[in-house]
Amino acid sequence: MVLSHRFAFAAPALALSLALASPLALALAPRLAPPPALAPSLALDHSGAAAGELDSGFVARILAHAGSLAAAGPRSAASGGEAAAHDYVAGQLRAMGLNVEEERLDFEAFAIEEVDLRLAGRSVTPVVLGLDPYNGPLDFDAQALLLAGGADPPPDLGGRCIVTNHPMVQFMVMDRGAALVACVPPEDFDVFAQGATHDLRLRVRGAIRSHESYNLVTVVEPLLDDRPDGFESARKEILVTAHLDAYQASPGANDNGTGLGAFLEIARWCLRHRAQLTVPVRFVAFGAEEVGAIGSHAYLARHEGKLGECLFVLNLDTLGGQEGPRVAVTASIEDTLASSSDGALAAAPSSVVDRTPPELRGRAWEALDGSWRILHPEVLQLITARTYPQWLQQFVASAATTLKMEVSHGDLISDHQSFAQAGVPAISIQSRKHSIHSPGDTMEKLDAGTLRKCSALAVEILRAIAFDERRDAPEGPHTATTR
Numbered sequence: 001m002v003l004s005h006r007f008a009f010a011a012p013a014l015a016l017s018l019a020l021a022s023p024l025a026l027a028l029a030p031r032l033a034p035p036p037a038l039a040p041s042l043a044l045d046h047s048g049a050a051a052g053e054l055d056s057g058f059v060a061r062i063l064a065h066a067g068s069l070a071a072a073g074p075r076s077a078a079s080g081g082e083a084a085a086h087d088y089v090a091g092q093l094r095a096m097g098l099n100v101e102e103e104r105l106d107f108e109a110f111a112i113e114e115v116d117l118r119l120a121g122r123s124v125t126p127v128v129l130g131l132d133p134y135n136g137p138l139d140f141d142a143q144a145l146l147l148a149g150g151a152d153p154p155p156d157l158g159g160r161c162i163v164t165n166h167p168m169v170q171f172m173v174m175d176r177g178a179a180l181v182a183c184v185p186p187e188d189f190d191v192f193a194q195g196a197t198h199d200l201r202l203r204v205r206g207a208i209r210s211h212e213s214y215n216l217v218t219v220v221e222p223l224l225d226d227r228p229d230g231f232e233s234a235r236k237e238i239l240v241t242a243h244l245d246a247y248q249a250s251p252g253a254n255d256n257g258t259g260l261g262a263f264l265e266i267a268r269w270c271l272r273h274r275a276q277l278t279v280p281v282r283f284v285a286f287g288a289e290e291v292g293a294i295g296s297h298a299y300l301a302r303h304e305g306k307l308g309e310c311l312f313v314l315n316l317d318t319l320g321g322q323e324g325p326r327v328a329v330t331a332s333i334e335d336t337l338a339s340s341s342d343g344a345l346a347a348a349p350s351s352v353v354d355r356t357p358p359e360l361r362g363r364a365w366e367a368l369d370g371s372w373r374i375l376h377p378e379v380l381q382l383i384t385a386r387t388y389p390q391w392l393q394q395f396v397a398s399a400a401t402t403l404k405m406e407v408s409h410g411d412l413i414s415d416h417q418s419f420a421q422a423g424v425p426a427i428s429i430q431s432r433k434h435s436i437h438s439p440g441d442t443m444e445k446l447d448a449g450t451l452r453k454c455s456a457l458a459v460e461i462l463r464a465i466a467f468d469e470r471r472d473a474p475e476g477p478h479t480a481t482t483r
Contacts, residue, residue, distance in 0.1 A: 054459060059452045061265050065092070066257030066320070067443050075246045077288035077368060078109075078211035082245045085260070086214050089244065089285050092264050093218050096271055103215040105287060105298035109364035110134060112371045114205040117182060119144070119163065119192045121199065130162075130170035130181030130375040133206065135359050140180050144200040146193050147173070161200050165189035170373060174380040181375060211368075213287030215295045216244075220267060220281045223274035237280040238466055239313045240266055241296070241415055243289030247437040248370055254446055255436035259316035260285065262455050266316075269459060276467050279311065286415050292365030292374070296418035300354050301361065307352040307424055312392055314462060315416035315428035319454035320446035324431030325405070327396055327457075328412040329388040329420075354422045355382060383413050385421035392425050399460040405453055408432075429458045 068088065075081030090100045110133035117124050131138070142161040147153055149166025153173045161180040162173060170181040182202065184192070192198065219237070242263035246252025263285060270281050286295030300307065319325075354361075357378050365374040400407040416426035431450050435441050 054452070054456055058265055058269075058455060059448055062258060062261030062319075062451060062455065063443075063446065063448065065261030065264055066253050066446065069257040069260060070251040070253035070441075070443055073251060074249050075244070075252060076248050077245045077291045077294065077364075078107075078213050079245075082213060082287060085244045086216065086285075086287065089260060089264065090216050093216070093267060093283070096268055098218045098220070098267065098271075101217040103217060103299070103302065104212060105215060105295055106210060106212050107288065107294045107298075107362050107364060108134075108208050108210055109291065109368050110206055110208050110372070111369075112204060112206040112367060114203075115371070116201075116203040117184075118201040119184070119188070119199070120195045120197050122188075122191070124184050124188045124192075126371075127183045127185060128167050128170075128370060129202075129204070129372040130174075130178075130183070131204070131372060132374060132376050133204070133372060134208065134363055136179070136375075138204040138206075140200060140202040142180075142200050144182075144192075144198045146189070146198065148189070148193075161202075163189065163192060163198075163200065167373075170375060171380065174375060175377045177377070178375065211288075211364075213245075213295060215287055215299055216283075216285040217299075218267070218283050220270040220274060220277070220283070222277035222280060236309050236311050237282050238311050238462065239282050239284060239419075240316070240462070241284045241286060241313060242316045243286045243295065243415055245288055245290050246441070247290045248368075249439050250437055250441045251439070252441055253443045254320045254431075254434050254441050255318040256289075256316075258319040258446065258451055258454075262316045262319055262451075262458060265455070266459060266462065270462075270466075273463075279466055281462070281466060288364070289415055290366070291368060292363075293415050293418050294362075294364060296415035297354070297356060297361065300352075300418050300422055304352055304354060304422075307419070307422070310419075310424050311465065313416050313419045313424055313426035314458060315414055315426065316454075316458060317412075317414040317428050318430050318434060318436055320448075320451040321431030321434035321436075322447050322450065323433045324408075324450045325454040325457045326408045326410050326412065326430045326432055328410055328414065328416065328428040328430050329386045352422050352424060355385075356421075382421045383417055384411075385417065387420040387423055387425050388427065389425055392427065395461055395464050396427070399457055399464060402464075403453075403456055403460055405457065407457065429454050 069085055072084050073081055075085045093100050115126065117126050140161055144163045145160045147162050147164045147169050149164065149169060153176060155176060157173055157176045157178040159177060159179045162169065162178050163182050163184060165184065165186045167183045173181060180202065240263060242259040243256050246255060263283065267283050270277065284299060286299065288294035360376065365379060396407065412428065412430050414428045416428040419426040431454055435445050
């Protein structure tokens with residue numbers, strides 16, 4: 001998922017009939033063939049990793065992984081396609097000699113079975129509905145407020161029902177008290193806007209259904225005969241993450257085939273350089289990211305007590321667009337810099353607190369078919385939180401200087417947000433100008449040059465921090481900063 005709360009939301013795809021990942025569906029899921037020539041030597045490299053160094057086949061192997069994942073077809077959350085991606089990534093990690101744990105995550109998602117929207121008495125098929133199907137009403141009778149895309153909404157909407165022609169409006173009004181946001185096709189919006197009355201009537205019928213997905217977890221341990229003082233007691237680690245699923249009908253070559261490919265090749269890189277690592281690097285591939293970061297929230301809930309040991313999270317999502325690299329910290333970089341803590345390389349946070357509202361935990365924030373998205377004031381705070389301390393900013397800037405590349409910052413959303421809102425330093429390496437969240441997210445759209453730059457930046461940040469002896473420098477706990 002690469003969403004921006006500043007008008008970069010892709011238009012939702014048409015509703016699909018999704019295969020639910022029951023145990024039988026998982027057992028029958030398609031198997032992805034391994035890509036060719038993906039087994040470079042895993043012999044330990046004791047010579048040290050040069051700054052910015054990627055072997056000649058690094059990007060080619062990422063592309064081969066992405067191609068294998070995309071060729072299997074759509075892999076939406078809790079589907080057989082996602083299960084096939086799970087098997088593929090687990091198989092690649094095990095082929096490297098790594099032990100892989102599979103953590104099951106059960107979640108609920110509301111499925112719309114019937115929707116009847118009438119605007120001034122005229123039946124209209126919504127593009128997407130913004131509501132809370134778990135805790136809020138499903139029947140609405142009101143005078144609608146019309147908000148076109150780009151319009152500035154009133155500061156207090158006090159339970160109003162909004163009709164719009166742009167799905168991004170939902171994010172603009174999420175914390176302003178709106179009860180409903182109905183996004184409709186532009187032609188229906190125009191007809192409604194020109195009418196004499198703005199009566200809205202909506203009836204939604206559906207059911208909350210149970211689904212399952214899985215996270216994959218493995219760790220590359222340092223190979224050190226002379227471990228630094230305090231290493232065992234401190235037991236800090238770095239998390240490298242990527243998501244397994246793709247958005248609805250998308251084959252997901254870029255989102256997130258490129259992120260998963262880089263995830264696998266960075267794991268291979270860490271294995272080759274175990275002799276230089278000073279902290280463990282834990283790799284986690286998340287399920288069900290596209291419907292509300294289900295996998296990363298589940299990981300946070302399961303490991304909340306241990307995440308105080310995490311130095312930072314390096315997320316990989318959508319690396320093959322036409323422009324990049326981009327370091328996503330969600331808020332604008334100016335706001336982030338103003339709110340960051342000072343100091344050298346930080347101690348891991350002593351306190352990790354998940355701020356997700358209890359009534360939304362373990363529940364999708366978007367329909368599996370894209371027909372609705374959650375409308376809840378606290379969700380906006382979660383997806384706009386940032387934890388980007390000064391020491392991490394310095395390492396990112398240093399990596400960009402070392403690689404002689406321009407790196408932008410932005411507000412794109414992915415699994416790193418689950419950790420940022422809980423107080424764990426977290427960034428996501430991403431790209432821009434792509435065809436994600438659509439059937440057009442295919443291999444021929446990928447830019448190998450951007451993919452190389454994004455991968456090199458991720459490796460250089462990891463190398464500089466994982467090999468850096470200043471990792472035990474003291475600093476107080478981090479605090480997530482919200483919008």
